Amino acid sequence: MPSDKNNTPLFKITRRHRQALAMTTAAVLVFGLGAFGMLPQVRGLQPVAADAPVQLAQNTPRATPRVIPPGAPLSFADLVERVSPAVVTIRSEGVTRESETQEVPPALRDFFERFGQGQQQRPQQPRRSVSAGSGFIIESNGFVVTNNHVINGANKITVILADDREFTAKLIGTDAATDVALLKIESNRALPTVEFGNDRSVRVGDWVVAVGNPFGLSNTVTAGIVSSLGREVGGGNGNYNDFMQIDASINQGNSGGPTFDLRGQVVGMNSMIFSPSGGSVGIGFAIPASTIHDVVAQLKSSGRVSRGYLGVQVQPVTPEVVSAMGLKEGSKGALVASVVADGPAAKGGFQQGDIITAINGQAVEDSRDLTRKVALVASGQSATFAVNREGKALELKIAIGARPDEARLAANAPAPQSQNAPAGATAMGLGLAPLTPQARRARQLDDNVSGVVITRVDPDSNAADQGLTAGDVVLKINNRNVTNPADIQNGIAEAKRAGRKSVLLLVARAQGQTGFVAVELEA
Numbered sequence: 001m002p003s004d005k006n007n008t009p010l011f012k013i014t015r016r017h018r019q020a021l022a023m024t025t026a027a028v029l030v031f032g033l034g035a036f037g038m039l040p041q042v043r044g045l046q047p048v049a050a051d052a053p054v055q056l057a058q059n060t061p062r063a064t065p066r067v068i069p070p071g072a073p074l075s076f077a078d079l080v081e082r083v084s085p086a087v088v089t090i091r092s093e094g095v096t097r098e099s100e101t102q103e104v105p106p107a108l109r110d111f112f113e114r115f116g117q118g119q120q121q122r123p124q125q126p127r128r129s130v131s132a133g134s135g136f137i138i139e140s141n142g143f144v145v146t147n148n149h150v151i152n153g154a155n156k157i158t159v160i161l162a163d164d165r166e167f168t169a170k171l172i173g174t175d176a177a178t179d180v181a182l183l184k185i186e187s188n189r190a191l192p193t194v195e196f197g198n199d200r201s202v203r204v205g206d207w208v209v210a211v212g213n214p215f216g217l218s219n220t221v222t223a224g225i226v227s228s229l230g231r232e233v234g235g236g237n238g239n240y241n242d243f244m245q246i247d248a249s250i251n252q253g254n255s256g257g258p259t260f261d262l263r264g265q266v267v268g269m270n271s272m273i274f275s276p277s278g279g280s281v282g283i284g285f286a287i288p289a290s291t292i293h294d295v296v297a298q299l300k301s302s303g304r305v306s307r308g309y310l311g312v313q314v315q316p317v318t319p320e321v322v323s324a325m326g327l328k329e330g331s332k333g334a335l336v337a338s339v340v341a342d343g344p345a346a347k348g349g350f351q352q353g354d355i356i357t358a359i360n361g362q363a364v365e366d367s368r369d370l371t372r373k374v375a376l377v378a379s380g381q382s383a384t385f386a387v388n389r390e391g392k393a394l395e396l397k398i399a400i401g402a403r404p405d406e407a408r409l410a411a412n413a414p415a416p417q418s419q420n421a422p423a424g425a426t427a428m429g430l431g432l433a434p435l436t437p438q439a440r441r442a443r444q445l446d447d448n449v450s451g452v453v454i455t456r457v458d459p460d461s462n463a464a465d466q467g468l469t470a471g472d473v474v475l476k477i478n479n480r481n482v483t484n485p486a487d488i489q490n491g492i493a494e495a496k497r498a499g500r501k502s503v504l505l506l507v508a509r510a511q512g513q514t515g516f517v518a519v520e521l522e523a
Contacts, residue, residue, distance in 0.1 A: 085192035086137045092154035134212035134257030140190040144183040146256030173299035182299040197265025199288040210248040212257025224248030243285040250284035259286045308377035309403035311343020314367040320518030324504035333357040334370040337515040348398035358386035429461025432485035450483040451475040462520040476506035
């Protein structure tokens with residue numbers, strides 16, 4: 001401390017002065033080090049002007065602590081600690097064969113190309129392939145659930161537990177339609193398990209936790225919310241799955257891992273992601289637990305899944321269809337676009353144009369809902385269908401058949417062909433002409449089938465918006481057969497007199513498909 005020659009302090013430093021000095025020294029150090037680049041600049045923070053007064057609030061009340069609402073956890077640690085031991089790594093090993101192509105030397109290239117052999121191929125070389133995914137144990141005696149695509153084609157499957165124990169798994173059964181597989185491992189002591197929850201109680205916005213092995217990093221945990229429910233996505237397994245969309249990070253290797261709710265129950269199984277880059281962009285899809293539960297039950301009992309088969313092609317009852325058919329606003333169900341010859345529906349009395357509104361007393365929301373409900377009926381059992389046929393309520397009792405495999409169903413589909421007809425009359429932006437024998441043969445239509453050919457479509461018309469194209473054949477309008485373009489015009493006039501805003505056309509597509517299309521009437 002500075003003093004005079006008599007050791008008398010020139011000024012006295014009080015406690016307040018010491019505190020101010022400490023604060024000033026700290027500020028100088030921080031700004032000084034920052035000036036030399038030794039501290040990173042934090043975006044959004046700006047230095048205070050030298051002449052700006054610094055005001056310290058006096059007696060400022062403390063902010064009221066934010067109340068955490070129910071369902072918003074402070075931590076997922078307890079949940080993760082409880083369920084992680086039952087989440088496993090699935091290692092699949094198989095053998096693929098690839099042909100090795102050998103480039104022909106330039107000096108001999110002309111000789112080989114003369115005989116169509118510009119390149120030589122060596123015999124196919126076997127190559128060992130190894131892939132990894134996730135799974136979870138559902139019974140203490142060793143039943144493990146994963147995705148079918150995780151173990152598809154594998155000749156050896158290894159299940160690795162969180163404690164690094166490894167087991168060679170036996171494949172009990174798979175179901176490619178839902179992408180579910182069931183494995184079995186043998187252990188000399190009880191294994192940790194997780195249990196299925198009720199996915200039907202899950203709401204958009206609920207917390208979920210995904211556990212799996214992305215990129216081989218075992219026991220990785222991510223959390224997020226349910227982004228949407230009832231998603232129809234591709235991948236060949238959308239007919240029997242109502243996917244749950246989640247934003248918990250999912251990457252390669254997460255497939256087959258469980259999606260938990262806050263109770264630690266499995267409400268889904270991570271199956272697919274939407275990703276332009278191959279990594280997580282926050283859009284993942286999980287198979288609902290109820291679907292997994294039903295499939296696993298059949299795989300345990302018989303090793304395969306058997307689904308009921310009705311023998312109809314159906315499409316949703318859209319608002320346009322409701323308007324065209326004069327149905328009550330908000331009507332739902334599945335519209336029968338065609339009936340498979342000699343199938344269960346044909347034998348039971350179904351007709352084209354029927355609207356299926358319920359099965360065994362359960363309401364049918366749309367065509368996909370009908371497909372799932374029929375699939376759950378065992379082959380040979382009877383089901384009662386509520387049907388709306390041209391405004392009349394009917395009940396049809398049908399003996400459900402066994403669904404053919406997908407290859408047989410695809411083989412029965414008509415080949416895509418196209419044939420245009422000469423121009424003729426017009427209606428609703430459509431050019432119409434009589435159905436010629438050539439056009440009938442191109443669409444594999446019977447000789448007794450009548451209709452008119454669409455020769456052109458106004459690109460600005462509602463018909464174009466609904467997907468009609470030149471070459472399509474209109475078979476019916478408002479469930480009445482069409483024999484010539486005049487029948488279309490008469491059907492339009494009749495709909496206008498009834499006060500309807502659209503008409504329902506039964507159309508045979510140039511691609512070999514038949515279905516209903518609702519087209520708005522011109523003003």
